[in-house]
Amino acid sequence: MATEDVARGVILTGLIGMDIQGSRSPEMHEAEAAAQGFALRYRLLDLAQPPEQDADLAQTLEMVRAAGFAGVNVTHPFKQRVMALLDELSDEARAIGAVNTVVFRDGRSTGHNTDSYGFAEGFERQLGGVALDRVVQVGAGGAGAATAMAMVKLGCRELVIVDPQATRAADLVARLPGGIARAATRPVAAEIADAQGIINATPIGMEGHPGVPVDAALLRPDLWVADVVYFPLETALLAAARAIGCRTAHGGDMAVFQAARAFDLFTGHPANRERMAARF
Template sequence: MSVDHSLAVTGTAPRAFLFADPAAHSLSPRMHNAAFEWAGISGQYQAQQVPAADLPARVEGLRQPGILGANLSLPHKESVLPLLDALSDAARAIGAVNTIIHRDGQLIGDNTDAPGLMAALDDAGAPDRGPAAVLGAGGAARAAVWALRAAGREVLVVNRTQARAEALTRELGGRACAVAAVSWAEVTLLVNASSAGLGDPYATPLADFAFRQLPAEALVYDMVYKPAETRLMREAREAGRHAENGLGMLAHQARLAFQAWTGHDVPVRIFLDALAGVTS
């Protein structure tokens, strides 16, 4: 396997990365570089577009001295698993990694999406009872299903490809459902863990959906954060339902990743303040 030496560290400044495809939309550099500054560390965080074919070499390059690790986003959270030396219990159970931690030449995969989501839902005042519906069946959806089931929730998985939803629930539990088969009047939490709506204010994972059938106290949580108000959120709000974007989850998972890399527990407000006014 070839190693990507473009990641090499200059001097002693620690570095971390985001590997994604696409990557240009990412707000992670703003957050992590603000955290470096707050912690008094002269580090640097960069987002890099990494096609699937290039992932093995980029991951191998993380073993170089001075590199703290990397975050992973679409489409790498599941495919990275065999490239790592060890997995945290959460990452192994979820079957997806969003954070790689470099320790003395070893690469450890972790998943901070799951606790990041739960912290964000708590911030948003999400109901803690009643069924939760998760839209999607990729790495982010796996983290959501695992976290919600660990919290004792009944979880329904809705995906445009039913077979993928069924495969996910066979591994992690929950029930795969078509949109028409969900008893929406009972669903108190709707989480969009798909990429539908990312960068496209007209796209939605639930076209022609009657949000008023959700209970009045229901929360619609869209992991997408660009645009700041997705079509899913807008239509939910028009129906009088509470809706939030994924900035809270983004900030919480970033805080946990930064702590794993550096040992510094930076307040989540530092990450959120770095995002102010940049998602519209």
């Protein structure tokens, strides 16, 4: 089927991850291509579901390359693992230490990171003007690396990274420019007590990963709270924050704008951001 699509001039793309059946990426990419007058097929390659569940990341990447895909998005839990399997990395992907978009061109694979761009765009739309003197971020994985880089670019003055794996938090801090970040040195409650905002950069709260990344009792009305999760749009964390009057930002805009930038890279046609956002 993939070979036939390529022969007909259809651009093939997709998403590699686990438990990704709720992804809205296929609809966003395919509808934007249709609006621009060309055909694109976006396939979910869910390594937690048949028929891909017995394949590993390397096998799946080679399969899509051989099938003629223009590229693939990569999501949890593969954003950092995929880096060693690629021929090249963009400067941003290398600095962030995570890849969410792989482009196949001229026989080579190049890893990009569009998550940082997506988070920054969504943050400005939903939380533009909030104080960024001191922010606590939960999560130092692939998504966390992207959100941390976005916070640097947005002008955060101090970013405290909380992660169960202390070495992962320390590694992320070391990669960030400007010396604004540090790994948490106090209990989470103490770190949040004098912060102005919280970012959830973990999968906690998404479908299949229920719960909250921090105790909701630690929230207070003067905090802003941002979440990278977009399925559901209102996570348990955001619901608790909204209930007490916090300003909040859901992960939907991050999903839209990272997808738009990935679409640019896959197709060579700039995505209409407003049109993609309106469809989400």
